[in-house]
Amino acid sequence: MSKRSFLREFFKANRMVGSVIPSSRFLSKKMLQPIHFEQAKVIVELGPGTGVFTKELLSKMSANCHLVVIELNDAFFHDLQQKFQHPNLHLVHGSAGDLTTILQGFNLAKADYILSSLPLSNFPAALRNSILEAIKGNLVAEGKLIQFQYTRGLKKLYGAHFKQVHIDYTALNFPPAFVYTCTNS
Numbered sequence: 001m002s003k004r005s006f007l008r009e010f011f012k013a014n015r016m017v018g019s020v021i022p023s024s025r026f027l028s029k030k031m032l033q034p035i036h037f038e039q040a041k042v043i044v045e046l047g048p049g050t051g052v053f054t055k056e057l058l059s060k061m062s063a064n065c066h067l068v069v070i071e072l073n074d075a076f077f078h079d080l081q082q083k084f085q086h087p088n089l090h091l092v093h094g095s096a097g098d099l100t101t102i103l104q105g106f107n108l109a110k111a112d113y114i115l116s117s118l119p120l121s122n123f124p125a126a127l128r129n130s131i132l133e134a135i136k137g138n139l140v141a142e143g144k145l146i147q148f149q150y151t152r153g154l155k156k157l158y159g160a161h162f163k164q165v166h167i168d169y170t171a172l173n174f175p176p177a178f179v180y181t182c183t184n185s
């Protein structure tokens, strides 16, 4: 999908898409930095859009790791279907809010890492909190939520669901982005 098509989807559903262009490779690198690929068995990606992070995850994950990717937007989902074929990729056209049912449907264990690009600060508080609780409940004890946002001021929000919140930053993205890595261990 082109940058122009991404922009079109933004204007159709800007609160849900949350960005005017796909993330940069620099942000992608930051998002994948906390992942120990040799140990990860299950990775979940929420809100892949055009698949900037999906492509990197597929190229780095080990042969016995499963990647579950959940996208709500019709156009992005169909584009991802065309773009990516991999025996351990489970591409779902659905909502991150249904994470528990989706993982159960694949008979997969809890996730080692959940990468999220969801524009959570645009979501109504009840939806945001229920998604964060579903994420927490579907991570292994040492598991990590890796979430990017365009603002630094969300430590309290993530801290209400996770014991530890680490914030990283990259200026090499439009807009510049903050990467929140959250754990409960």
Ligand SMILES: C[S@@+](CC[C@H](N)C(=O)[O-])C[C@H]1O[C@@H](n2cnc3c(N)ncnc32)[C@H](O)[C@@H]1O
Binding pocket: 016, 017, 018, 019, 021, 022, 023, 046, 047, 048, 049, 050, 051, 052, 053, 070, 071, 072, 073, 076, 094, 095, 096, 097, 117, 118, 119
């Ligand atoms: C800011 S875009 C990020 C796209 C891509 N990961 C990137 O970084 O370029 C957010 C994505 O989340 C998707 N999204 C929004 N709400 C969602 C939900 N409830 N479940 C799954 N995906 C959702 C949007 O359709 C969009 O693709």
